[in-house]
Amino acid sequence: MDINDLMPAELRVWQAFPRGTSVDLRTADDEDTAQGADWGPERTVRAAVLRALLLNSPLEDGEIPALRLAGARITGALDLQHGTIDHAIRLSDCFFEDVPLLYASRLRQLDLTGSVLPGLAAATVRVDGMVHLTGCRFLGPVRWDGAQIAGALFMDGCEITPPDAVGPALRLGYTAIGDNLWAPGLRTHGEVRLSGASIGGSASLDDARLSHPGSVALDGQTLAVGGDFHMRRIHTQGWIGLRGARISGRLDLSYARLSNPGDAALRASSCTIGELWLRKSPPMEGTLNLRRAQVDALLLEPEAVPDEVLLNGLVYTTLTPHEPAERRLAMLNKDREGYLPHGYEQLTASYLRVGDDHAARVVQLAKLRRHRRTLPWYGRVWGHLQEITVGYGFRPMLACVWLASLLAVGSAAYSLHHPRPLKASEAPDFNPVFFTLDLLLPVISFGQEGAFAPQGWYQTLSYALVIAGWILATTVFAGVTRTVSRQ
Known part of the structure; x- marks a missing residue:
């Protein structure tokens, strides 16, 4: 690209790149990036110029080049597909007219903090460092399918609002994140897909708002999390699916509001969890499905249990807080599958582990009484006599x-x-x-x-x-x- 063809803003970026210095085109600290379509030529940078810089960058001896640009209107599609970029990219508070194309590229580091974009196509991308999408607003789907991110992925305060809900709003299926997924305050309209993803550290969706009524709001089937998965104060419209997930630490749903009337609100069947916290929450609107789940420590307050549960095959080592047997039995009576002896045996075992023999006997009596209702008349008569x-x-x-x-x-x-x-x-x-x-x-x-x-x-x-x-x-x-x- 001929340097004489560059506009003034582009020339500043071109000259700053070899030394890794920042170019800030913002006129005020509190300006709204969503109004970027109205920014004039003095704040306009063509995506083709940025591509030329990143792929055929001018270098200076003794300097570390980097693209650091803030407050620009980027026209055209930033196409880095299959490219290898050895320099850090920071395009903060920028307005993108077209979807950046990062498919199968290899990046050193990516930072789009505070930017407004029509979407992001970054499937199978490989990032050697961290990815910052803090405060970004996406007007279309964000695709990270099969990506490999060596560091952390920051999406705190991010908003994804595609014009329709035909496909997932956020795709992180089979993505490998070496560190944390940090996304408190995430806002999405459509499915968040985490199926098959692996997170080496912890994940946080605290205070998130996930909306996909009548369908899946968060799909985390076979998700693997090396640390904790925090979803405190999360609000969902649609169901959360964690079938087959493996969470080594704590799955924290404290203060959560899960809503999917007429169907399951939380599907966590066949998953393995270190600790599951359901506390300080109103009863979820929908069914709680924990069939065949294995939980070391289950913190479940009776007030958080919905009107329908599916608990067949649920295995837990400890159950807290310690409640009278009558309050725990109410949960077993809500099982949609009817009488299942396994649930009573698990509850009995949890009371025996803490030495509450009386509560264990109450649970066993309740089990036998409920079993009696499934017998023919002569069996019920004999049960009453006993x-x-x-x-x-x-x-x-x-x-x-x-x-x-x-x-x-x-x-x-x-x-x-x-x-x-x-x-x-x-x-x-x-x-x-x-x-x-x-x-x-x-x-x-x-x-x-x-x-x-x-x-x-x-x-x-x-x-x-x-x-x-x-x-x-x-x-x-x-x-x-x-x-x-x-x-």
Whole structure:
């Protein structure tokens, strides 16, 4: 490119590039970059000039060249596809008329802080340093599919508003980020795609606003995060998908507002998470899906649980905060798949780990009661008998109460009317207490039952006591067997 053909602003950039000095064309610190289309020739730089600088740059001995430009209107498409750029690029607070084309290029560092762009095409790009998109406003989709960024990706305060939602607004699918993804305050209208991406450090979407009603707002299937994934105070319209994701640290959804009525609001099935925090949040509008997820520490406040959950196969080591069993059982009752014993076993195990045996027994009783509703009528009858008599083996003192009550009734009845002896010469002295015990205890004999024969309604009472004794003995045996088997 002939230097004599450059406009004044372009000439300043051309002369500053070899020394890496900055060119600032801004007229005020608070100017609105979105009005860049109205900037005149004194602030206009052609993309072809920037391309020529970056690919065929003039160099000066002892100097480190770099493109540092602020407050410019860049006309034409900045086409660096398949190119190798050995110099840092900083185009801050610039207005781009066309989408920069960075497909399959290799860059040293990229900084577009505060700029307004119609989109960005940077699929499979390789960046040896960091990428700064802080405060950028994109009027079209941003594509980073398959990119490799050795450093961090900064998108804090970034806004992406494509004119339609045909495709994803932000594509980071299968992108490899060596450091952090820093995007608090991100605003998007359309899908954010993180499927298959890997983040070596942590990710932050704190205070983000992701809008894609009725569809996927954030797709993070098989996402891998080496540190924490913060989504505190995030607001979403649409669902978050994290199926198969691996988050080594904490997935923090504190103060989050997730909304996708009529469908899942959070799909985190088959994922592996170090810590999952759902706290200080209103119940999400939609279903919480944690099927087959593995979580080391689950911080789940009952108030944050929505009306429908899917928890089959969820495995967690610890459950906090410590809540009464009744509050946790309400969550299991919301499972859309109905009765699933695995959820009760997990909750029981979490209480046993902290030594709360009473809460563990309450959970087991609730499990057996809910299972009873799935049985045929005779199974439900037997279940009711087990609960009334021994509390399914978890309340053995009930059996003593029943035994004492039946013994008192029988003893009182037979003390008022002694049954006649079968053989008066051989019968022992009648004892109403031991006669009643003979009727109640099927495997113990005190010699009273076989020696006396009650008549009339006393005989009916004796039959009733024998039947009650067998039922009591059977339910006690079943309950004890169940308790011993669990231990």
